[in-house]
Amino acid sequence: MLNGKKVLLGVSGGIAAYKAIALTSKLTQAGANVKVVMTKSATEFVTPLSFQAISRNEVYIDTFDEKDPNKIAHIDLADWPDFILLAPATANLIGRIANGLADDMLTTIMLATEAPVYIAPAMNVHMYQHPAVKRNMQTLDNWGYHFIEPGEGYLACGYVGKGRLEEPEQIVRLLEQQFQSRQHLTGKKILISAGPTREAIDPVRFFTNHSSGKMGYALAEEASKEGAQVYLVSGPTSLETPKHVNRFDVVTAEEMFQQMNRLYGEMDIVISAAAVADYRPVEFHQQKLKKQPNNLSIELERTRDILEYLGGQKQDQYLVGFAAESQHLIEYGKEKITKKNLDAIVINDISRIDIGFQSDQNEVTFLTKDGKENHINQNSKNEIAKQILLFIDQELRKD
Template identity: 70%
Template sequence: MLEGKKILLGVSGGIAAYKAIALTSKLTQAGADVRVIMTQSATEFVTPLSFQAISRNEVYTDTFEEKDPRKIAHIDLADWPDFILLAPATAHLIGRIANGLADDLLTTTLLAATKPVYVAPAMNVHMYKHPAVRNNMQRLDSWGYRFIEPGDGYLACGYIGKGRLEEPETIVSILQQEYTKTQRWNGKKVLISAGPTRETVDAVRFFTNYSSGKMGYELAKAAAREGAEVHLVTGPTQLSAPAHVKLYQITTAEEMFNQMTLLYEDMDIVIKSAAVADYKPVKQTNKKMKKKDGNLFIELERTKDILKYLGDRKQKQYLVGFAAETEDILTYGKGKLEKKNLDAIVMNDISNKEIGFQSDFNEVIFLTRDGTEKKITKSKKEEIAKQLITFIENEIRKD
């Protein structure tokens, strides 16, 4: 668990800094070796001496205090831990990290760090919901930072809502769970497709769909965290590239077909979550079509069926497809599972506007060839991705 783990705890300036003292105590009791970096603002709430007494280690506060001439403090601190924990992480700290600022010892150390970073936010509920804060957290998430969600309850400002630093016992429990996990897909090669495709009509128009790519990107993150070598083939999205993932950016269905088939042979697990165009214009032009009287007719032709092509050539690969339907979900899903020689299929109802395309939430049914059926009720796509990875792993172990 945490026995013998080296933890660098970053404490920033919020009232929740007092809970970081209890957190240091809990981590130390769990057998961890804890060193603390405090921002200048944090020292206004609690003293470095408190952390020093509990951790039995020196506390760091000043970028320019180089006590050992043989080392550069922020580089040495960045290299030392097994992982870094930011608790509490204020909106200001999150913003500085997300924008690459290095204006004190903590942010300078983080910029030099290559170890996993866990972030436990604490702030007013409205601050937590502010678009700037959400964007900054999303950016850090795309870089591989791992968030420990704040709790709901009474806040120091008098508000009641989400924003209070998670309890020290819960943070320690989450970290223990993280470090008792085995990387189940270590050594496995995983191919995932995500997002929409675009099929050109003329110089300014194209056919596409509502896919945001969020589900595929979350699957890529989850697979990478399990130790897999992940290859993500993605259509055009507004998402940042996931950390520790090989990204291939494509535009058309033809380009996705070519990239997927090129990589397919060496893969162990393939998850096709992309929403690929079934049709494309027969004729395309690099000039803008002018508006004319009357209706316009555009002839469409079928694109290559990527999933069927992969299913027909399946050897060692465990192949998973996705089915986005508006009616008779199970019927269409089972039909697709058989027709395309899949090992499993993930089905979801896109007629529900609160989930699916563009949303951070979804609700899916995981179905296998032997009839195993598991439903995941409405959850964040991040959580669904983790559960799907577990389902797939359990199915592979059966063979």
Template identity: 65%
Template sequence: MLKGKKIVLGVSGGIAAYKACALTSKLVQQGADVKVIMTEGATEFVQPLTFQALSRNPVYTDAFDEKNPEKIAHIDLADWADLVILAPATAHLLGRLANGLADDMLTTTLLATTAPVYIAPAMNVHMYDHPAVKENLLTLEEYGYRFIEPGDGYLACGYVGKGRLEEPENIIAVIYKVENRELPLKNKKVLITAGPTQEPVDTVRFFTNYSSGKMGYALAEVAKNLGAQVTLVSGPVDLDVLPGVETIKISSADEMFEAVTSRFDEQDIVIKSAAVADYRPKDVHDKKLKKQGHDITVELERTTDILSTLGERKNHQYLVGFAAETDQHLEHGKRKLQKKNLDAIVINDISNPNIGFKSDDNEVNILTKTGQEYAISTRSKKEIAQELLTLIMKDMMGEAK
């Protein structure tokens, strides 16, 4: 089931560490190449030699024990892994990981890896229910970690309840199911733009807009979850970087133009949801403009139309634009769709304060080059991202109706 997979198994200091021995054996039997990292506490329950014999690989216990002088062990392991399993994951390990602490071999490797991480917690029932542990679990979930829920039953402490490490065969079954699920955008490259641009007037002032970037970031997250290799070109926003998404930070329209056009040829889908400035100051002052006793005039010039440029250059790419409108939404959207040679356009009414730039919700109309029209009522931007990407995939395959 997992033949050829390179798996790092992290074992922390709980009585359930003995089950990690069986998990190692079963993973190897499935054809996986397993390398085990043990915390200091884990070595109090099981000897490293046990895991070495079962995995047929060296066991890592010390971040400063560099076995190969040509490599940094925790970076090498982090890059090597196809996936990482933490079993058992104690409350202490969850707390350190949730807060970005890297003070041993396991946590330094975890912070360095970009591979999927599966966490199988194991602890006392009351510990598992503690508010701090719950908060750490939520934080890790937001970071993109995946969980294998503990089972109910008799615990080593004598309690009966939730907290028992899931059985090794069930851990493997869950991982196999997730890793082999159908990902409709697997092997597809998707580029998404998000947020506003800032066009400087002088060294302290700039023109910008109200875009929050939430729609673009939602699209990037959903595309990544559908298996795509995602590049997000983002203007200045107050949003966290998405794990597993290559994020290119830009400021001005010129910088966004360069970032997008230099990567355009290799993309399969491009969704330009950023609110790029149409105009910028013609003259940018290299010093702060002093207050005058009279009005001043700032002359503006057009920025390069990124979407039109992409429309002229596209060959195999599916190109999607966004139109923020305050009136005659469909009419303006249809003209933009044709004029800029788009495959689809997403139109949203920014005059509605409930679905404006900074809102978590949106309401859109989607028009396609093939003549399809879709109206999506008010819902979260992540839900709209899911629907939009589903429609794009159907339209690309000629299944849209």
């Protein structure tokens, strides 16, 4: 999957820099064309000559070392790669990038590039847990950077904990999985619903729920990055439309049904991540309801079950639902797969305040119709989305 890929490897100044030499070797063996950019601190741990010998490319360190008068080196390097890999990424490098600094060759390239960026942190366990480092990593995650989680174990400083640079073999394996997923989603048409719906009571008030739409938008963004043609049907949110995604705005459950049904027949994959209202007011009051001295009763009626309807109309589509549950998660998930004729369902626990609605984090279980349970540990919603799409791709290739 990495054969022929152009990889810009950024190496910063930590003891784990010695692993970057092995990483360069592994990437080269996988067929990648690797160019290395080192911070000056990195040269205190390993020599540029080591990377040059393995990559067979010049190593870059100094922003002002312009060897070719026809090119601006840092701009040329920013435009060159298929993706950038920062390994090891120290707390200092992560902080400088997150705050938009451009005080050396590597950080200048990072401001100028539009290539996907993968970051493999390496630092002391306490540094990794520091609020400033966490904030900086969250900033980069929000910008769409991808993190390769550090491993746990004995660290060079003598501590035992999380912060050790992931092994080169595993980094290469994770990158290959990313590109394998993208290759298989190219040309696929994917329909995704996201966000809440609103059911009006009068011109002022409406019923809704706590859904932010972040999970559905993350799925749309990652599916687009992986080569899919994405159609996003969105309830009211404040989120920006991901690049290259076709967005259709709706408000009510009925509007969402109509739009989903209109697009459904042309799709290869359908993911229903929206939190659709189960009930709506029987009567819409044309004028604002005035405050009464007594309690107010509003009669509600069932809305159409969009997912169940799509399941009944399913032909060749791979249909995935979402289940926000507070108890008996797997049991209820299996029931919904059968009742709604789904191929898979994504289950998340809404009783936890650290994930789910409004949060940037989630933790889910991807449950298939044949009973396979794939648990995805807590991570950013974009990382969760990538794993969900990877599982869908694997299920499609089985068929």
